[in-house]
Amino acid sequence: MTFKKKLVVTTIAASMAVTAFAGIPLSNKGLAEKVGFVQVASAAAFDYRAKLQDIRAALIAGGNAQDVRDLRTEISLLKYSDHQAVIDPLWAKIAAELESDDIEADRQDLFKLIRDIFALTYDPDLANLDAFVQNNKATVKRLARAAGYNGELTIAEAEKIANSIVKATRGQLKAAIQDESGDLDITAIQALLSDKNKQVQLVAGIINAIGSENNEIGQLINKWRASGVTVADLTSVANSLLPELSHFNAATKALAIAYVRTETELGDITTSSDGLTKTISNIKVLDIKIPANFLDWTKVSGNADLTTVNGIPQVKANSSTTVTLSAKIKTTQWVVLEKNLTLTSQSSGGGSGGGGGGASSPADQAVQDLNSKKAAIENATGEAKEALIKEAVEIASKALTTTLKFDASGKVAVSGDEATLSLTKSDLSSLTSGTKKIVNALKEVAPGAEASLPKLVAVIDIGSVSTNNVATEFSTDLVKELEASGITSFKISFSGFAAEVPTTAAFSKNVGLHIKKSAATEDTTSLPVASEVYEFGLTLDGQAVTEFAQPIAISIPLKNVSDLDTDLLTVAKIVDDKLQFVGGKVRENAIIAARHSFSSYVVVENKVSFNDISSVQAWSGRQIQVLAAKGIIQGKKEGVFAPADRVTRAEFAKMLVEALDLDNSLAKQNFSDVKSTDWFAPYVAAAAESGIINGRTATTFAPNATITRAEMATMVSRALKATAGLKDVEDVKAALANFSDAEDVHSTLQSGVALASSKGLIIGAGGQFRPNATANRAEAAVIIYRAFNYAE
Numbered sequence: 033m034t035f036k037k038k039l040v041v042t043t044i045a046a047s048m049a050v051t052a053f054a055g056i057p058l059s060n061k062g063l064a065e066k067v068g069f070v071q072v073a074s075a076a077a078f079d080y081r082a083k084l085q086d087i088r089a090a091l092i093a094g095g096n097a098q099d100v101r102d103l104r105t106e107i108s109l110l111k112y113s114d115h116q117a118v119i120d121p122l123w124a125k126i127a128a129e130l131e132s133d134d135i136e137a138d139r140q141d142l143f144k145l146i147r148d149i150f151a152l153t154y155d156p157d158l159a160n161l162d163a164f165v166q167n168n169k170a171t172v173k174r175l176a177r178a179a180g181y182n183g184e185l186t187i188a189e190a191e192k193i194a195n196s197i198v199k200a201t202r203g204q205l206k207a208a209i210q211d212e213s214g215d216l217d218i219t220a221i222q223a224l225l226s227d228k229n230k231q232v233q234l235v236a237g238i239i240n241a242i243g244s245e246n247n248e249i250g251q252l253i254n255k256w257r258a259s260g261v262t263v264a265d266l267t268s269v270a271n272s273l274l275p276e277l278s279h280f281n282a283a284t285k286a287l288a289i290a291y292v293r294t295e296t297e298l299g300d301i302t303t304s305s306d307g308l309t310k311t312i313s314n315i316k317v318l319d320i321k322i323p324a325n326f327l328d329w330t331k332v333s334g335n336a337d338l339t340t341v342n343g344i345p346q347v348k349a350n351s352s353t354t355v356t357l358s359a360k361i362k363t364t365q366w367v368v369l370e371k372n373l374t375l376t377s378q379s380s381g382g383g384s385g386g387g388g389g390g391a392s393s394p395a396d397q398a399v400q401d402l403n404s405k406k407a408a409i410e411n412a413t414g415e416a417k418e419a420l421i422k423e424a425v426e427i428a429s430k431a432l433t434t435t436l437k438f439d440a441s442g443k444v445a446v447s448g449d450e451a452t453l454s455l456t457k458s459d460l461s462s463l464t465s466g467t468k469k470i471v472n473a474l475k476e477v478a479p480g481a482e483a484s485l486p487k488l489v490a491v492i493d494i495g496s497v498s499t500n501n502v503a504t505e506f507s508t509d510l511v512k513e514l515e516a517s518g519i520t521s522f523k524i525s526f527s528g529f530a531a532e533v534p535t536t537a538a539f540s541k542n543v544g545l546h547i548k549k550s551a552a553t554e555d556t557t558s559l560p561v562a563s564e565v566y567e568f569g570l571t572l573d574g575q576a577v578t579e580f581a582q583p584i585a586i587s588i589p590l591k592n593v594s595d596l597d598t599d600l601l602t603v604a605k606i607v608d609d610k611l612q613f614v615g616g617k618v619r620e621n622a623i624i625a626a627r628h629s630f631s632s633y634v635v636v637e638n639k640v641s642f643n644d645i646s647s648v649q650a651w652s653g654r655q656i657q658v659l660a661a662k663g664i665i666q667g668k669k670e671g672v673f674a675p676a677d678r679v680t681r682a683e684f685a686k687m688l689v690e691a692l693d694l695d696n697s698l699a700k701q702n703f704s705d706v707k708s709t710d711w712f713a714p715y716v717a718a719a720a721e722s723g724i725i726n727g728r729t730a731t732t733f734a735p736n737a738t739i740t741r742a743e744m745a746t747m748v749s750r751a752l753k754a755t756a757g758l759k760d761v762e763d764v765k766a767a768l769a770n771f772s773d774a775e776d777v778h779s780t781l782q783s784g785v786a787l788a789s790s791k792g793l794i795i796g797a798g799g800q801f802r803p804n805a806t807a808n809r810a811e812a813a814v815i816i817y818r819a820f821n822y823a824e
Contacts, residue, residue: 090290098415103283110273112143118272119143146273296369298357299324307378309348315359315369324359327368332356333404336375352377354397356404372397395466398431399473406477421478428474429485435466436488436519441495450501451526453494457509463490464517471518488519494526500550502526506543508573511535528589528622529566534582544571552634557611562601563588563623563635570630581698583626588635590621596637599654600661606632613638613663615690617820626693638662642673648810655817656810664690664820665813675810681743682712682735684812685719688747691820692755694718703733710735724750726780742777742803744812745794746784748819752793756822761786771801778803793818 119142127135299314299321312329314321325343334355337348347355352375359369374397402424409420438460445452457464467488474482494502504524514522515535523532524545531547533539546569552561566588570577588603603616603625616625616635623635640660645653656673659665665687668674689695701717712735719725724747728734752758760783761767767786768774777785785803788794794815796802807815 090293099279099282103277103279106277106279107147110147112140115273116140116143119146122146293368293370298369298371298373301373305378307352307376308350309346310373310375311344311346312357312373313344317368326362327359328362330358330360332358332370333401334373347373347375349375354400356401372401393462393466394431394434395469398427398470401427402470402473402477409478421481424474424478425481425484428470428482431470432467432485432488435463435470437491437493438463439495440492444494444497446499449499450503451494451497451499452503452505454505454507455492455510456507457513460490460492460510460514464513464519467517467519487521488517489532490514490519490522492522492524494524497526500548502547504545506533506545508540508542511543512540515540525587530585530587530622531568532585532587534584536582538581539572541572542574544574545569546571555609556606556634557604557636559604559611559636559638560596561634561636562590562593562596564591565606565632565634567632568627568630578631579629579698581628581696583628583693583696584630585624585626586633587619587622587624588616588633590618590623590635597639599658600637600639601635602638602662603633604636604638606634611636613661615662615664615693628696628698640667641671642667643671645673645675645810648675652810652814656813659687659691659813659817659820662690664816665809673809675813676808678738678806679809679812680736681725681733681739682710682716684739684744684747685725685735686712686715687812687816688724688751688819689715689718689722691816692751694722694724694751694755696721701733703727703731703735705732706735719747719751722751722754724754738806739812740804740806741794741801742781742785744807744815745788745803746781748793748815749784749787752791752819752822753787758787758791761790768801771796771799773800773802776803777801791822793822 116139119139123139123142127138296315296317298312299316300312302311302313303309312324314324315327316322324345327343329338329340329345331338331347332355335349335351335353336355338355338357339346339348345357347357349355354372354374356370356372358367360367405420405424405427409417409424412420440453440455440459443453443455443459471482471485471488474485494504506522511522512535519535521532521534523530529547529549531545533543533545548567548569550565550567552563552565556565566586568586570580570584586603590598590601593601598618601616601618601623602613603623604611604613611634614625614627614633616623627633638661640657642656642660645656648656652675656665656675660667660673668677695714696718699714699717699721701713701720703716703720706713706716716725716733716735725733728737749758749760753760764782764786767790768777768782771777771789781803785794785801789796789801794801
């Protein structure tokens with residue numbers, strides 16, 4: 033990730049910290065009037081990836097997602113001519129350092145940057161992040177130079193930064209609103225909501241805490257401090273720009289409640305001796321206690337009675353059961369909590385039996401909860417029905433997460449330096465039957481909603497293994513039963529390593545997976561090493577298989593990476609004592625790559641240098657370096673990338689196949705102009721089999737023809753539909769309406785162009801898409817890089 037993206041992530045994070053917990057604007061006209069005290073919890077909700085997904089789910093469940101979309105659109109349409117004065121606090125401090133030749137143009141660019149930042153603040157998906165970078169890259173570059181910062185940032189480092197932001201925000205908020213006993217300090221809450229100085233102090237504390245962290249954002253914050261830019265400057269812009277927007281109130285309330293729901297849980301609970309009565313004393317927001325009598329409580333579902341005594345809720349049942357409770361802030365009547373509460377009879381052996389209608393497993397409980405929503409879904413219409421269906425999907429998804437996990441550690445046998453595991457259909461019967469129950473219940477309650485469930489993956493955890501050899505075997509009837517249960521793959525994990533095997537027909541046999549681990553030595557490679565050497569073997573019905581039509585995803589644990597550039601880490605296949613770089617994506621402490629063949633692999637840092645990319649370094653240099661490190665692109669010869677050379681259809685197919693792990697030596701193609709001996713034949717075949725490419729005619733591919741921008745857009749869109757689950761744009765014509773040359777897009781390519789442009793994978797310029805223009809190698813590298821990192 034180059035500096036420009038680092039600054040984007042940093043600014044968005046700071047913007048979220050500023051706007052999320054005190055309201056926009058930071059005054060008693062912000063969230064204070066809308067949420068009471070609950071909005072102070074929202075700052076901790078920004079957790080880059082998982083937390084944003086939680087917020088989005090909460091928005092959908094609350095039926096308020098459209099409010100946020102409407103405000104985002106309204107912000108994006110703000111015009112400089114109407115609101116130019118709002119950037120004066122920032123402009124006054126940075127103008128002198130920009131060394132500008134066109135002051136008015138730079139002011140407009142700064143306004144656009146700030147406007148787009150606030151629009152992204154109301155974008156829980158951050159779906160338009162790449163488009164934001166492209167639209168503001170020149171402005172960001174000048175701001176970076178003005179800040180005097182020339183560092184680089186890796187994706188892994190960005191995740192560390194996101195975590196430090198959440199940590200700092202949570203810590204500062206807790207300190208601000210917590211009394212000495214650990215309970216909520218209402219006086220402090222009221223002061224924080226009504227006193228702007230208190231609010232700015234809180235934000236400053238968060239920024240200061242982040243600045244003390246040993247990471248890239250800490251360095252950047254210190255650079256901006258030196259330039260005189262303060263948190264108050266950002267809040268001044270927000271105060272001036274946002275509160276008068278027509279959708280501001282609804283969207284801000286929606287985000288606030290969504291933030292709170294992701295950070296709220298049941299607190300202290302007293303249980304009767306028989307286990308069938310529970311009294312709830314409080315709930316917790318950011319682990320801070322809020323008395324239960326501040327809330328109105330209702331029972332959403334379940335076989336129990338709910339009563340309140342002096343505002344304190346008490347749940348009582350006749351037998352083991354689980355109920356769903358809802359709690360609203362009394363002053364606003366907003367639901368801030370909806371959680372399950374389980375009551376287990378101490379006389380019924382822990383509730384393992386089925387008496388009294390109680391749920392005995394997460395699957396059974398999910399079925400019960402789903403059935404309780406059936407009537408409401410059937411009777412609802414429009415957005416209300418959509419929200420209820422979303423809730424049903426969430427219930428099923430959460431239950432499936434638990435049901436699909438199997439602890440196999442107790443079935444592992446160790447002999448010498450080898451650990452073995454053998455599983456059959458009966459071993460995973462609870463997993464498969466529970467999965468079927470949940471999916472079928474969702475189908476019954478909301479037909480078609482099962483399509484919204486995440487991919488079903490059975491996770492078989494072996495635990496920590498001290499041996500260097502692991503041998504696993506999965507019977508044919510087990511693999512077939514997994515597939516019959518709708519489970520698309522099974523993942524074997526141990527000691528930080530994982531391998532995910534499809535359950536398709538190709539693997540519907542007795543599957544044997546063998547892993548051997550050894551230390552990397554100087555004989556392995558001279559490159560910096562970031563893992564052990566892993567040798568993989570696969571048998572199907574006892575026969576060794578080295579190549580397979582569908583990939584097996586391997587996750588290799590990383591080690592000794594503190595001094596390495598993790599963006600440049602790649603999985604390398606060891607063949608005849610040489611390395612073949614096969615890519616992979618770093619995820620926390622591991623690197624993941626999908627492989628169509630097995631051999632020995634090691635993770636290395638692979639720095640590749642080209643001496644002819646200085647002219648494109650600013651906007652594609654890092655992208656070229658990262659893709660070259662992973663073997664996705666190569667130079668024309670050593671040290672030569674040839675960034676201005678045109679890209680052929682065959683070359684782009686190879687780049688895309690390599691980037692998205694679609695290489696498949698068993699794939700076949702039938703184009704008359706692609707010979708089996710052509711260097712590009714296997715890549716064209718893999719792309720064709722994956723549905724990524726079509727020929728220019730029914731029988732020809734035109735591999736040596738220069739690829740057009742519309743063709744690239746279509747290939748990238750199809751590839752990400754196959755690998756990342758993207759869906760076609762519903763209204764293609766509307767999506768293309770922003771381009772004055774939309775009519776020049778061939779009818780067969782319109783859907784792909786609409787999807788790629790909407791996701792920021794390929795950006796237009798000057799109101800045009802230029803569908804029939806060609807791209808050079810540097811431009812293609814940027815597009816491939818966006819596709820490679822799309823899930824980021």
